[in-house]
Amino acid sequence: xxxxxxxxxxxxxxxxxxxxxxxxxxxxxxxxxxxxxxxxxxxxxxxxxxxxxxxxxxxxxxxxxxxxxxxxxxxxxxxxxxxxxxxxxxxxxxxxxxxxxxxxxxxxxxx
Amino acid sequence: xxxxxxxxxxxxxxxxxxxxxxxxxxxxxxxxxxxxxxxxxxxxxxxxxxxxxxxxxxxxxxxxxxxxxxxxxxxxxxxxxxxxxxxxxxxxxxxxxxxxxxxxxxxxxxxxxx
Numbered sequence: 001x002x003x004x005x006x007x008x009x010x011x012x013x014x015x016x017x018x019x020x021x022x023x024x025x026x027x028x029x030x031x032x033x034x035x036x037x038x039x040x041x042x043x044x045x046x047x048x049x050x051x052x053x054x055x056x057x058x059x060x061x062x063x064x065x066x067x068x069x070x071x072x073x074x075x076x077x078x079x080x081x082x083x084x085x086x087x088x089x090x091x092x093x094x095x096x097x098x099x100x101x102x103x104x105x106x107x108x109x110x111x
Numbered sequence: 112x113x114x115x116x117x118x119x120x121x122x123x124x125x126x127x128x129x130x131x132x133x134x135x136x137x138x139x140x141x142x143x144x145x146x147x148x149x150x151x152x153x154x155x156x157x158x159x160x161x162x163x164x165x166x167x168x169x170x171x172x173x174x175x176x177x178x179x180x181x182x183x184x185x186x187x188x189x190x191x192x193x194x195x196x197x198x199x200x201x202x203x204x205x206x207x208x209x210x211x212x213x214x215x216x217x218x219x220x221x222x223x224x225x
């Protein structure tokens with residue numbers, strides 16, 4: 001069974017601060033996706049990383065896939081209240097029949 | 112391009128009853144996956160349908176069943192509801208064959224079992 005562990009579970013920071021969310025596993029994934037979910041809504045895809053060591057940037061968000069494709073990180077620079085939400089990482093295993101999700105990091109950015 | 116839609120938005124059922132949830136895939140997508148998300152948790156994979164057949168299943172009992180129709184819409188059926196079935200049920204569609212396996216989620220159906 002493939003598992004993804006996210007840390008931290010909760011994060012409350014002030015506007016303008018930087019933060020990093022981690023997603024770790026002992027399993028290798030074909031790709032890893034990051035989602036953001038607002039209360040009462042479905043997850044919205046932010047990015048997909050495929051190659052070990054890959055780095056992708058989405059405005060103030062930087063995503064990195066570990067060299068061994070077992071872990072990933074999400075770094076937010078100068079967080080804003082609009083970044084508040086639940087951040088989920090999800091790994092695509094072999095066979096592509098399901099995504100394995102982490103338990104999420106709930107981020108609150110105070111103005 | 113139409114996104115993934117789900118109905119109903121909210122549903123309240125009594126233990127032992129049966130429920131059917133519906134999902135319309137994003138235009139052009141051929142695969143539908145269903146996930147259960149308990150409060151404070153990440154989504155858990157229930158099953159996936161491709162070409163109207165079940166194409167993979169998570170650790171859920173047989174009372175969770177599904178269908179995919181020729182227009183790629185889908186249903187999730189749950190029989191003999193239990194209190195622990197209370198959750199947000201998410202449908203996600205994707206297009207198999209494009210390389211990476213990106214899934215696009217609907218807004219979910221909030222099921223409450225009393």
